[in-house]
Amino acid sequence: REMTANNLLTDLPQELSTQIFNECDFLSILSLRKVCHATREFIDDLKPISDFPIIMLLINKNWLGLKLENGVKHHEGFYVKYEKHEKGCMVTWNTEYGEGQGKKKLLDGCNFMELFLNEFHLVMKFQHHFNGFDLQVYTDTVAPEILKAFEKIEVEYLELGVWNPEIAAQMLPFFNPTTLKILKISSHRVDAELEKSFIDLTEIAKLDHWKTVKSLDIDAFYVNYDIPSFLHFTEVAISWQRISYEMIFKLMETMVQAYSLRYLLVRSDNIENDERLIQTFGEPFVEQVTSEHRRDIWYFRIPESEEILEFVISTKGALAFDRIKSEEMPQNAEITEVTIL
Amino acid sequence: MSCEEPTTSPTPENNITVVSSDGKEFLLDLKLTEQSETLARLISNFEYDRTDVKKDPVPLGNITSAQMQKIIEWLQHHRYYPKWEQNDIHYSTSFTFETWVEEYLNIPNNEMFELLNAANYLNIPRLFSTICRIMASRITGKSAEQIRTVLNIKTDVKNDVYTGIPIQEDSSSSEDGMSEISLSPSPPPI
Numbered sequence: 001r002e003m004t005a006n007n008l009l010t011d012l013p014q015e016l017s018t019q020i021f022n023e024c025d026f027l028s029i030l031s032l033r034k035v036c037h038a039t040r041e042f043i044d045d046l047k048p049i050s051d052f053p054i055i056m057l058l059i060n061k062n063w064l065g066l067k068l069e070n071g072v073k074h075h076e077g078f079y080v081k082y083e084k085h086e087k088g089c090m091v092t093w094n095t096e097y098g099e100g101q102g103k104k105k106l107l108d109g110c111n112f113m114e115l116f117l118n119e120f121h122l123v124m125k126f127q128h129h130f131n132g133f134d135l136q137v138y139t140d141t142v143a144p145e146i147l148k149a150f151e152k153i154e155v156e157y158l159e160l161g162v163w164n165p166e167i168a169a170q171m172l173p174f175f176n177p178t179t180l181k182i183l184k185i186s187s188h189r190v191d192a193e194l195e196k197s198f199i200d201l202t203e204i205a206k207l208d209h210w211k212t213v214k215s216l217d218i219d220a221f222y223v224n225y226d227i228p229s230f231l232h233f234t235e236v237a238i239s240w241q242r243i244s245y246e247m248i249f250k251l252m253e254t255m256v257q258a259y260s261l262r263y264l265l266v267r268s269d270n271i272e273n274d275e276r277l278i279q280t281f282g283e284p285f286v287e288q289v290t291s292e293h294r295r296d297i298w299y300f301r302i303p304e305s306e307e308i309l310e311f312v313i314s315t316k317g318a319l320a321f322d323r324i325k326s327e328e329m330p331q332n333a334e335i336t337e338v339t340i341l
Numbered sequence: 342m343s344c345e346e347p348t349t350s351p352t353p354e355n356n357i358t359v360v361s362s363d364g365k366e367f368l369l370d371l372k373l374t375e376q377s378e379t380l381a382r383l384i385s386n387f388e389y390d391r392t393d394v395k396k397d398p399v400p401l402g403n404i405t406s407a408q409m410q411k412i413i414e415w416l417q418h419h420r421y422y423p424k425w426e427q428n429d430i431h432y433s434t435s436f437t438f439e440t441w442v443e444e445y446l447n448i449p450n451n452e453m454f455e456l457l458n459a460a461n462y463l464n465i466p467r468l469f470s471t472i473c474r475i476m477a478s479r480i481t482g483k484s485a486e487q488i489r490t491v492l493n494i495k496t497d498v499k500n501d502v503y504t505g506i507p508i509q510e511d512s513s514s515s516e517d518g519m520s521e522i523s524l525s526p527s528p529p530p531i
Contacts, residue, residue, distance in 0.1 A: 012454050016461055023477035034485035035494055
C-alpha cells in the first residue's frame with residue numbers, strides 16, 4: 001500500500017498507536033477511519049473503543065435518531081438526527097463539545113434511513129455489549145431494513161418505548177436473553193396524555209427473555225397477566241386497571257409466600273382501600289408524606305423468615321410489596337400475623 | 342536547559358552513566374532515574390545505588406543523544422513530582438496540560454513518535470501517557486481532512502464532497518462509508 005509510508009500513526013508499533021487511539025473519543029475514531037485505508041483497517045482490526053455503555057435509538061416515520069451516552073473516557077455523548085427531506089436528508093448533530101448547539105446540514109440525494117443504518121452498523125461493529133439500550137419506536141411497524149440491522153445485541157438494561165405493544169414482542173428477540181437483567185416496556189400514550197391501553201404478554205412470556213430477566217417494569221400499559229406468571233422475577237412493576245379488595249387480599253397471601261419475587265409494584269388509579277382492609281389487616285401505619293400524599297402501611301410476618309413483608313398503598317395510585325428487615329420498621333408499627341390456609 | 346552542562350554536578354555516588362546509541366555519555370542523577378521503571382529496575386538489580394559497587398556505563402541502544410537530552414529535560418522538570426499513579430477504571434481522559442508540557446511537546450510528529458518509543462523503552466509512564474493524550478487531543482474534534490493535515494497523511498481515499506463516502510470502492514469501505522457530516526463536528530471551543 002503506497003501511502004502507508006506517510007502514515008505516522010500506523011507506522012508506530014501497534015502497542016503504542018493503540019494507546020493513542022485509546023485516548024481518542026468516539027467521534028475521532030470514526031474520523032480516523034476516514035483518514036486513509038491503512039488507518040481504517042487498523043482501527044477495524046483493533047476495535048479500540050467500546051466506550052459507550054448506553055445507546056438510544058429513536059424511530060419515527062420521517063426521522064431517525066441515534067444517541068450515544070456516558071462515554072467512559074471523555075464522559076461524552078453525541079446525538080445525530082437523520083430527517084427525511086424533499087431533496088435528501090437533513091442531518092442535525094450535537095456533541096457535548098458544542099454545549100448543546102446543534103449543527104445542521106442537508107445531504108442532497110441521500111436517504112435518511114441509509115445514513116442512519118450506516119452509522120448504527122458502525123456503532124454495532126465496535127461495540128457488541130451495552131449496559132443500557134433504549135429503543136423508542138413511534139411508528140406502528142418497524143421498517144424491515146431497520147430490523148435487518150439488529151443482530152443479537154448484548155445488553156443488560158433494555159427499555160422499549162412503543163405506541164404499538166406488538167412492537168415490543170417483535171423487537172425483544174433481537175436482544176440476547178442471557179445478558180438481559182432489566183426489561184422495561186413503556187407506552188408513549190402517557191406522554192401524549194392518552195388513556196392507557198392493554199399489552200398482551202402472551203408472546204413475550206414464551207421467549208427466553210421472560211425466564212432470564214430479573215427485573216420487569218411494564219409502564220403505562222395495563223396487563224391482564226395474573227401475579228403467578230410474575231413470581232419467578234425478583235422485581236416487578238405493572239399496571240392494573242382496577243384493584244379490588246379481594247385482589248389485594250390474594251396479593252398479600254401470594255407475596256407472603258413468594259420465594260423469588262421480593263418487590264412488587266402495581267400501579268392503578270382505582271384501588272379499593274376501604275374499611276374492609278382495616279377489618280382484615282388491622283389499622284395501618286399511616287405516613288402523611290405531604291398534605292395530599294398519604295401512605296398506608298401494613299407489616300406482615302413472613303413464615304420461617306427473619307424478613308417482614310411491607311405492604312404500602314399510596315394515594316399516588318400504586319400499591320407495593322417489599323421485603324424488609326424488621327429493624328427497618330418504624331418503632332410504633334405493628335406486625336400482622338398471617339395464617340395461611 | 343542543556344544536559345551536557347548540568348547545574349548540579351553529580352558525584353559518582355549518586356549518579357550513573359548512560360550511553361546513547363551514537364556513543365554519547367550522560368551522567369544521570371539517581372533521583373531522576375526513579376521516573377524510569379526500566380532504569381530503576383536495572384539500578385536495583387545491579388545494586389548501583391550502593392556506593393561500594395562499581396558502576397558500568399549503561400548502553401541505551403535504542404535512544405539517540407538528541408532523544409536522551411530531551412528525556413533528561415523531562416526527568417528534571419518532574420524531579421519532585423509525586424510518583425505517577427496508574428489509571429483506574431473511572432479514569433477520564435484529560436486534555437489539559439501544563440504550559441511547560443505544551444511547549445516541551447511542541448515538536449514535529451516524527452520527533453513525537455520517537456520520543457513515545459523512547460518513553461516506552463525506558464518505561465517513563467508519565468511521559469508516555471502525556472504524549473498519547475497530546476496526540477489524541479490533536480485528533481479530537483477534527484474531521485478526517487483536518488486529521489490528515491495534523492498527522493501529515495496523504496489520503497488514499499477519495500471522498501464524495503458531501504457525504505464523505507469513499508468513491509474508490511474497496512472491500513473495507515464499500516459497505517460502511519460514513520456520512521462525513523454527522524461524525525466530524527467542529528473542533529471544541531478552547
